[in-house]
Amino acid sequence: MSQSPVMVNPLKEGLKIEQASEPCAMVVLGAHGDLTKRKLVPALFALHQQGLLPPGFCIVGMSRTKMSDDEFRQSMARSIQQFAPEIPFDQSTWERFAAFLYYLPSNFGKEEGLFDLAKLLKELEQRHGTRGNNIFYMATPPSLYGQIVDRLAESGLTQMHPGLKAPWPRIIVEKPFGRDLSSARELDLHIHNSFEEEQVYRIDHYLGKETVQNIMVLRFANGIFEPLWNRQHVDHVQITNAETIGVEGRGGYYEEAGNMRDMIQNHMLQLLSLVAMEPPISLDAEATRDEKTKVLKSMRPFDLKSLKKFAVRGQYGQGFIAGQPVPGYRQEESVSGESKTETFTALKLFIDNWRWADVPFYVRSGKRLGRAITEVAIHFKRAPHRLFSLDADDGGQALGPNALVLQIQPDEGICLKFATKQPGPTTQLRWLSMDFKYGTAFGVRSPSAYERLVHDCIQGDATLFARTDAVDASWSLISPILQEWAQTPCNQFPNYAAGSWGPAESDEMLLADGRAWRII
Ligand SMILES: NC(=O)c1ccc[n+]([C@@H]2O[C@H](COP(=O)([O-])OP(=O)(O)OC[C@H]3O[C@@H](n4cnc5c(N)ncnc54)[C@H](OP(=O)(O)O)[C@@H]3O)[C@@H](O)[C@H]2O)c1
Structure with missing residues (x-):
C-alpha cells in the first residue's frame, strides 16, 4: 500500500504535527501564462520529485490558447528546464508527472467558458482518484477573477455538501488582490458568494x-x-x-x-x-x-x-x-x-x-x-553610557547601535x-558581525x-496565506x-x-x- 506523503511544516516542527495530503485535482486557470511556466509548474514538479503530491492527484491547465494535452506537457517540460534549472530533470520522473497533466482550452470571458471543466473533472476523479476535491488556481489577469468565480459556481464546481467536510473546493488567488480598498472588498464579496473564507487562499509568495x-x-x-x-x-x-x-x-x-x-x-x-x-x-x-x-x-x-x-x-x-x-x-x-x-x-x-x-x-x-x-x-x-571614546577611523560606528539583520x-x-576590541595595546573598537548563512549551514x-505554498494549500493549511x-x-x-x-x-x-x-x-x-x- 502506498503511504501518504508528509512534509514537516517548520512552523509546526516543535509540535511534531505532520499532515497527510488529501487527494485532489488542481485546475490552473491561466496555464499558458508567465507565472505558470516560471513558478507554478516547476514547483509542482519539484513536489512530485520529493513524493509530496498526494497519491490521487492531477493537474488541468486552462487558458485561451488552443493546445492538446501533449503540446501542453511538452511546453511545461521546456519551461521547467528553462526557468528552474536547479531542479534535476530526468525523463522517467517527468513521464510519471506528465501522465497526470491535462489541458483544456477555454475563454473564461464567455458564458460557456467552464462548462466542459466539470465534465473533465468528473472523468479525472475516476481515473486518478481525486475524490472530487478541487483546487482552482487563479493565474489570469486579476480583472478576470470575479467572472471565473461566477462561472465556477454556475458549473456547480463550488458546491459543498451540507454537513460534510469533503469533497471540497478551494481557491488560490494571486496578487494583486484588488487595486484599492473598495475593489478589494468588492472582489472579496464576489468570492465569498461561492467560497467560505477557509476555502480561500490569497497567495503572497513572500x-x-x-x-x-x-x-x-x-x-x-x-x-x-x-x-x-x-x-x-x-x-x-x-x-x-x-x-x-x-x-x-x-x-x-x-x-x-x-x-x-x-x-x-x-x-x-x-x-x-x-x-x-x-x-x-x-x-x-x-x-x-x-x-x-x-x-x-x-x-x-x-x-x-x-x-x-x-x-x-x-x-x-x-x-x-x-x-x-x-x-x-x-x-x-x-x-x-x-x-x-x-x-x-x-x-x-x-x-x-x-x-x-x-x-x-x-x-x-x-x-x-x-x-x-x-x-x-x-x-x-x-548603550546608555559612552565609556569608550570615538574611533576616528570608523566614524564612531563601533559605538553602535547594534543591529540584528534578517536577510x-x-x-x-x-x-x-556588535562592537569589539581590536587586538593591541590600546582600546580601539571595531564593528563586527556574527553571520549565519542558510546555504552554508544546511x-x-x-x-x-511556490512549492511550500501550493503544498500547504493541498494540505489545507492556510497559515501562510493572507x-x-x-x-x-x-x-x-x-x-x-x-x-x-x-x-x-x-x-x-x-x-x-x-x-x-x-x-x-x-x-x-x-x-x-x-x-x-x-x-x-
Ligand atoms: N508572472 C509572475 O511572476 C507573477 C508573480 C506574482 C503574481 N503574478 C500574478 O499572476 C497572475 C498571472 O500573471 P502572468 O504573469 O502569468 O500573466 P500572463 O503571462 O499575462 O498570463 C495570463 C494567462 O491568462 C490567460 N487568459 C487571459 N485572458 C483569458 C481569458 N479571457 N480566458 C482564458 N484565459 C485567459 C492567458 O491565456 P492565453 O495566453 O492563452 O491568452 C494566460 O495563460 C496575475 O494576476 C499576476 O499579477 C504573476
Whole structure:
C-alpha cells in the first residue's frame, strides 16, 4: 500500500504535527501564462520529485490558447528546464508527472467558458482518484477573477455538501488582490458568494520564503531575542526591498500598479506584521493570522496634511547598473513618456500598541536600486553610557547601535552587528558581525516559495496565506496615500538615477529623525 506523503511544516516542527495530503485535482486557470511556466509548474514538479503530491492527484491547465494535452506537457517540460534549472530533470520522473497533466482550452470571458471543466473533472476523479476535491488556481489577469468565480459556481464546481467536510473546493488567488480598498472588498464579496473564507487562499509568495518563515522561529523558539524585541530596547526597524531590475517587459502591468500596490500593500506589510506581531497562542493558522492582523489594524493612519514627512515616492531615470547604462522608467516598453507611476516608495510607519509605541518602522522598496537585496534590520538603542571614546577611523560606528539583520534574499541568513576590541595595546573598537548563512549551514536546496505554498494549500493549511481582514487592514492603511498621490501627481519625476538608493527625500525623511538608512 502506498503511504501518504508528509512534509514537516517548520512552523509546526516543535509540535511534531505532520499532515497527510488529501487527494485532489488542481485546475490552473491561466496555464499558458508567465507565472505558470516560471513558478507554478516547476514547483509542482519539484513536489512530485520529493513524493509530496498526494497519491490521487492531477493537474488541468486552462487558458485561451488552443493546445492538446501533449503540446501542453511538452511546453511545461521546456519551461521547467528553462526557468528552474536547479531542479534535476530526468525523463522517467517527468513521464510519471506528465501522465497526470491535462489541458483544456477555454475563454473564461464567455458564458460557456467552464462548462466542459466539470465534465473533465468528473472523468479525472475516476481515473486518478481525486475524490472530487478541487483546487482552482487563479493565474489570469486579476480583472478576470470575479467572472471565473461566477462561472465556477454556475458549473456547480463550488458546491459543498451540507454537513460534510469533503469533497471540497478551494481557491488560490494571486496578487494583486484588488487595486484599492473598495475593489478589494468588492472582489472579496464576489468570492465569498461561492467560497467560505477557509476555502480561500490569497497567495503572497513572500510568506512562502524560508527566511520569512524563520522570523517566527527566530523570535519564538529562542529565549534571547524576544525580551529585547520591544520599545524599551529597539530604536527603530528598517525594512528594505531593493531590486536592480526594471520592469522587465511588464511595463503595462506596472503602469497600472506602481510600487505601492506591487510591493508595499502585500509583501512588505506582511513582512512587517511577522516582525512586529505578538506571540500567537498556538501555531494554528487562525491564531497566527489573528496576531498578524492585529499589527496591521494597529498601524497609525497617515496624516495626509503632512504626508511628505511619512511617505516618499520616486521614479528612476537613466543610470548605471553593474557598470552598464540602463534606460529610465519612462523609456521602458509600454510605459508612458510622461508616466507618474512610482517605482520607489519609502514610508515611516508607527504601530500604536504597547510593544511598539513611538518606534518608527521605516520601509523602502524600489526598482533599479544600487543592489538587489531584501532585509529586515532591527536597530537597537545605543548603550546608555559612552565609556569608550570615538574611533576616528570608523566614524564612531563601533559605538553602535547594534543591529540584528534578517536577510531575506539573496544570501539568506541572519547577522548580528556588535562592537569589539581590536587586538593591541590600546582600546580601539571595531564593528563586527556574527553571520549565519542558510546555504552554508544546511547545504541543501530550500524549497521555492511556490512549492511550500501550493503544498500547504493541498494540505489545507492556510497559515501562510493572507486572510480577508489582513488584506482589508493593509488596503485601509495605504489607499488614502494612493488617492492623495493620484490627486497630486509628482512633477519632479524622474527623481532618482538608476543604480542609486532612491530620491534624496527618502534619506531626508530619516535624517529629520537623526537616523540614516543602513549602508548595504
Ligand atoms: N508572472 C509572475 O511572476 C507573477 C508573480 C506574482 C503574481 N503574478 C500574478 O499572476 C497572475 C498571472 O500573471 P502572468 O504573469 O502569468 O500573466 P500572463 O503571462 O499575462 O498570463 C495570463 C494567462 O491568462 C490567460 N487568459 C487571459 N485572458 C483569458 C481569458 N479571457 N480566458 C482564458 N484565459 C485567459 C492567458 O491565456 P492565453 O495566453 O492563452 O491568452 C494566460 O495563460 C496575475 O494576476 C499576476 O499579477 C504573476
